[in-house]
């Protein structure tokens with residue numbers, strides 16, 4: 414089984430206006446030769462414009478969340494089909510901010526993952542423990558439990574990735590040590606091969622949580638790290654490119 418191509422995805426979260434598309438353009442212009450697949454995930458309001466802006470570039474566009482259903486009476490929600498129609502190729506599901514702010518359970522995340530597949534989008538399924546869970550020594554049980562609960566069997570044979578984002582490392586400047594990251598990524602890999610057999614070895618496992626140019630080399634070269642999901646540092650093209658170049 415060949416090693417999966419690393420994926421570096423930027424999650425702009427609830428940031429960015431039309432003027433911010435200049436940063437996306439600068440990422441595309443500065444990309445050069447890279448082993449990575451690169452994606453930017455802006456708010457739903459910017460997906461179509463960003464996809465249009467980046468249409469001749471190697472940078473893919475993704476959504477940050479999708480509803481489980483294809484259409485219907487769900488005011489304020491966005492269907493995976495609508496993201497795909499707007500030009501998205503990927504979608505983040507189960508981000509810890511969605512799990513915390515909107516009470517998304519593993520089952521809800523699995524339903525959204527199915528919706529992404531139905532719409533032809535590549536899901537990036539997020540998992541990660543809270544500080545309390547880490548302190549209690551529950552990290553591996555929590556994370557592998559989330560992987561089992563959030564990944565539907567229909568992912569077999571499909572392109573997708575898992576993002577390990579410790580909740581306490583998001584936006585805090587804190588990161589786990591490299592051995593701590595490797596422990597969790599190895600546990601996720603073992604769960605993926607249990608669930609999907611040999612194909613589970615080709616699924617990129619991204620790390621997310623305070624990734625920046627200064628720590629990207631170490632993180633991206635850690636065992637079983639197949640890329641990064643980047644928040645704050647993806648808002649500025651120079652920082653995001655610095656992370657991509659760390660591969």
Ligand code: 13P
Pocket residue numbers: 424508578582583584585586621622623624642643644645646
């Ligand atoms: P930061 O890189 O800002 O810590 O955010 C990580 C994240 O949540 C990406 O999805």
